[in-house]
Amino acid sequence: MTFNYTIFISALLIWLFLLISNNNFLDFPNKAYGHGLSKDESIPIDVSGRQIAIEGLIVPSFINDDNQQPTLTVRVFDKKTNETINDINLRIIINFKNQTIIDQQFHSLDGIVSANLIPSTDSVTHQVINKEQQYLLKTDLVEVSLTKPATIKSKLFSDGGLYDITIMLEKTSKGIKLDSDKKMNLFISIGKTFPFVIQKSANSTSNNNNDNGNITLQVKTFYDEIQDFSFNKENLKISFKMPFKWDLNYVSQILTLHEEILVPKSYTPLSTVSSFTGTLNGMKIPTNTILIDDFSDINNRIIHVVITTFKLKEYTKQIVEEGGNSYAIFELEPVKTV
Numbered sequence: 001m002t003f004n005y006t007i008f009i010s011a012l013l014i015w016l017f018l019l020i021s022n023n024n025f026l027d028f029p030n031k032a033y034g035h036g037l038s039k040d041e042s043i044p045i046d047v048s049g050r051q052i053a054i055e056g057l058i059v060p061s062f063i064n065d066d067n068q069q070p071t072l073t074v075r076v077f078d079k080k081t082n083e084t085i086n087d088i089n090l091r092i093i094i095n096f097k098n099q100t101i102i103d104q105q106f107h108s109l110d111g112i113v114s115a116n117l118i119p120s121t122d123s124v125t126h127q128v129i130n131k132e133q134q135y136l137l138k139t140d141l142v143e144v145s146l147t148k149p150a151t152i153k154s155k156l157f158s159d160g161g162l163y164d165i166t167i168m169l170e171k172t173s174k175g176i177k178l179d180s181d182k183k184m185n186l187f188i189s190i191g192k193t194f195p196f197v198i199q200k201s202a203n204s205t206s207n208n209n210n211d212n213g214n215i216t217l218q219v220k221t222f223y224d225e226i227q228d229f230s231f232n233k234e235n236l237k238i239s240f241k242m243p244f245k246w247d248l249n250y251v252s253q254i255l256t257l258h259e260e261i262l263v264p265k266s267y268t269p270l271s272t273v274s275s276f277t278g279t280l281n282g283m284k285i286p287t288n289t290i291l292i293d294d295f296s297d298i299n300n301r302i303i304h305v306v307i308t309t310f311k312l313k314e315y316t317k318q319i320v321e322e323g324g325n326s327y328a329i330f331e332l333e334p335v336k337t338v
Contacts, residue, residue, distance in 0.1 A: 037061045037191055037222045040253070042167070042184035044079040047176060051079035054167050054184045058117075062191040063160040070117040070157040071149070074186075076169065076176075077111070084111040087175035089141070091168040094156060101155040102126045105141050111175065112146040118153040126154035160192025162224045162243070187253065193262075194219045194226040199233075200267070215267050218300070220260035227327075236269055237333040244328035246319045257307040259330065262300040271301045273334035278305060281329050283315055290332070305330065 038061035044051040057073045074092065076085040088111055094102040104126065106113045128136040129151040136142055136150075144150050156163065165186040171178040195218050219226045219240060229240040238261060245251075263270045275292070278285040289311075291304040307315075319325050 037189050037258075040165075040186040040188050042186055043253075045182055045184070047178065047182075050176075052085065052169070052176065052182075053077060053079045054169070054186065056165060056167075056186040056188055058157065058163070058188050058190060062193070063157065070119060072113075072115045072117055072152070072156065073146075074113040074167065075111060085173075085175050086111045088173040089170040091170060091181075093166040093168075094154075095164040095166070096155055096159075096161065099155070102152065104128060104138060104152075105170075106144050106150075107141050108144050110145045113144050114146050114149040115144065115152045116149050117157050118151060119156065119158040120153050121155060121158045123154050123158075126152055126156075128152055157190060160190045160221065160225060163188045163190065187250070189223045191220065191222045192225065194221065194229070196229045196231070198231045215264050217264075218262035220262060222258040222260075223328075235333055236273075237331060239329075239331045241327040241329040243326060246316050246325055248313060248316050248320070251312045251316045252309065254309055254312060256309070257305075257312055257328065259305045261303040261305075261332065262297065263303065265294075265299060265301055270334070275335045276303060276332050277335050278330065278332040280307065280315055281319060281325060281327075283318065286311065287335075303332065305332070 038059055039055070039057045041055040042053050044053040046052075053076075055075050055077065057071075059071055060068045074090065076088050076090070077083060078085065087109055089105065089107050090113060091105045092102060092113065093100060101123070125138070128140070128142055130136055130142065131148050131150070142150050165188060167184045167186065169176075169178065169182040169184065171181050195216050197214050197216050200213050200215055217229075217231060217238070219229065221242060224242045224244065226240050226242050229238075231238055244257075265271045271294075275287065276290045277287060278290055285305065285307065289306050289308070291306065293302040293304060296302055
């Protein structure tokens with residue numbers, strides 16, 4: 001068997017780029033995070049010379065990847081020393097798609113709030129069950145720790161998208177001296193794969209793999225839900241949008257904006273082209289951040305779109321100047337060759 005060094009090096013470079021850009025090699029709770037898939041870290045606040053921050057983690061990072069028990073973990077710590085702040089009281093409020101899905105007070109002796117999640121699309125309000133299997137009220141102070149998780153039934157992790165988490169570090173906390181409650185924000189994204197069935201061509205009669213002339217393109221979003229997907233068979237342009245908050249303070253917390261388009265390798269019009277060009281809200285995406293991966297998936301070509309914080313800030317300034325927008329609108333098509 002001949003070893004293909006070109007394929008090996010290309011695959012390695014893609015893997016390294018995505019690993020670094022998404023910061024996925026950090027382990028909670030021993031390291032600090034920035035905004036990203038399944039995890040976030042608040043901006044630190046000064047408390048008597050200590051830089052107090054809160055980090056949060058929801059696992060797994062994708063809604064439809066496996067059957068792993070989903071969990072939520074929140075830690076209060078000193079950014080300077082990475083020391084966890086013990087004996088704290090927190091109020092955690094989680095909003096999803098303009099609805100408050102969790103609003104509960106917690107007390108943690110070890111500075112860590114941990115919970116096993118029971119996702120439920122039907123939940124109007126959340127339910128908390130402690131280690132003793134007792135149902136607790138919204139007004140109860142829930143005792144938790146890393147080794148004593150609560151169980152929460154709610155809409156948390158019932159769908160992919162952006163979870164807006166407000167955390168009130170309360171002045172009643174004994175482990176830290178506060179003159180008032182301190183509000184901090186986390187924005188945690190849970191990824192999801194969206195399939196879109198399209199017709200290969202208007203007069204296609206192909207029945208390969210029982211597809212009746214259709215193929216399925218997938219968008220794997222690392223941020224929020226995909227909407228208004230379209231595919232133009234003439235120029236092979238892929239378009240879609242997703243909710244996005246174009247605000248400089250918010251964008252500054254985002255490490256990368258990362259989307260993946262999965263194309264069946266059997267669909268040669270898209271699986272054989274050498275490069276793609278694209279725009280975000282009409283502004284050109286640098287071609288070196290649109291990466292083609294033909295090696296990670298035996299059945300699909302993966303087209304990665306990875307936009308860094310630096311470029312997001314540029315886009316945000318222009319979008320704000322033009323009056324604002326509540327969506328990130330992507331367009332992607334093969335580079336035309338002469």
